[in-house]
Amino acid sequence: MNPVAEVLSTVFGVVLVGAIAYEISQRRKRLRELYNVLDAEDKHVVADLDMMVANGQLAPYVIG
Amino acid sequence: MAEDNKTGKAPDSEGRAVRLIKPKPKTTESHDAPGLSTESQSSAGDVAHSPRFHFFLIDCGWDGPVPNLIRNNLPMITHLQNNDPLFVLTREQSDQMLRKYPHLIGKDPVLLARDLYASRTDAESEYHGFHLNLGLIKTESEALATIRTFLNFLACHRKGGNIEKHIQEQLHRDGIKGAIEVLRVGSEAMVGG
Numbered sequence: 001m002n003p004v005a006e007v008l009s010t011v012f013g014v015v016l017v018g019a020i021a022y023e024i025s026q027r028r029k030r031l032r033e034l035y036n037v038l039d040a041e042d043k044h045v046v047a048d049l050d051m052m053v054a055n056g057q058l059a060p061y062v063i064g
Numbered sequence: 065m066a067e068d069n070k071t072g073k074a075p076d077s078e079g080r081a082v083r084l085i086k087p088k089p090k091t092t093e094s095h096d097a098p099g100l101s102t103e104s105q106s107s108a109g110d111v112a113h114s115p116r117f118h119f120f121l122i123d124c125g126w127d128g129p130v131p132n133l134i135r136n137n138l139p140m141i142t143h144l145q146n147n148d149p150l151f152v153l154t155r156e157q158s159d160q161m162l163r164k165y166p167h168l169i170g171k172d173p174v175l176l177a178r179d180l181y182a183s184r185t186d187a188e189s190e191y192h193g194f195h196l197n198l199g200l201i202k203t204e205s206e207a208l209a210t211i212r213t214f215l216n217f218l219a220c221h222r223k224g225g226n227i228e229k230h231i232q233e234q235l236h237r238d239g240i241k242g243a244i245e246v247l248r249v250g251s252e253a254m255v256g257g
Contacts, residue, residue: 034200034210037231038176038192045165046178046192049120053151058120060149063139 115148116181116222117193123173124162125155129204131173137211141175144215146222171197175211177218179227191228 038046052058119141123131142150153161162169179193196214201207221230 030200034197035194035214035231036197037194037228038178040190041167042195043190043192045161045168045176048161048164049118049151049176049178052153052157053118057157058151058153061121061138061142061152063142 114180115146116179117145117148117218118178118180119145119148119150120176120178121150121152121173122158122161122168122176123153123155124158126172126199130198130201130207133204133207134173134175134198134211140211141215144219171199173198175214181227194231 036042049058121134121138123135125131138150138152142148158172162172168174174195174197176195177193179191182191182193196210198207198210201210217230221227224230
């Protein structure tokens with residue numbers, strides 16, 4: 001096999017694998033943004049909401 | 065979304081007040097989470113008959129197809145989740161939350177599923193549930209599909225002890241299997257599947 005063609009094939013393969021990995025990473029990032037776990041960053045949000053329920057500021061939604 | 069929580073009325077899509085019926089505060093179905101020990105259940109008191117989730121909708125009132133979609137489908141959330149309570153914040157309450165927590169701006173309407181088992185079983189854990197950031201979705205069809213996936217996931221895993229692991233595997237699509245699924249869904253989208 002021509003050494004130039006071999007190098008080109010290798011480079012093309014590396015670029016292809018890199019592009020797939022990047023695409024997977026981007027889509028996972030989007031999924032994480034969409035379905036985000038409530039973790040340490042959100043614990044104050046959760047605490048506030050729990051307090052609003054406990055204080056009676058929020059009542060359960062009822063189906064009409 | 066303007067709503068009067070005190071009177072138990074919520075506006076419909078055209079902003080009119082709708083008379084509402086109170087949901088059952090507790091379900092009779094057993095929630096025997098396999099991941100929970102007997103000790104943790106007994107220490108949690110009434111875990112077996114308590115709701116698994118408290119749902120919250122934080123919605124500042126954006127006008128668009130995706131916000132309107134969630135407002136019109138609120139009954140589906142409680143109906144498909146064993147009547148676990150759903151708390152809809154008024155526009156003023158939502159505004160206050162976003163002012164206090166600006167990282168939520170641009171992501172609302174946010175449907176937040178507060179996992180009550182998380183705090184009852186492990187006070188040290190930083191997992192409190194998860195939220196669906198509907199404001200990041202651009203099209204109505206994608207939003208509807210996402211809400212369905214979200215509700216399906218909750219319904220299938222509501223009895224599970226370690227729901228966080230399932231979130232990573234199925235919703236975040238971690239691991240090799242998840243990577244294949246990401247590529248499969250992506251290629252289906254490209255060919256309009």
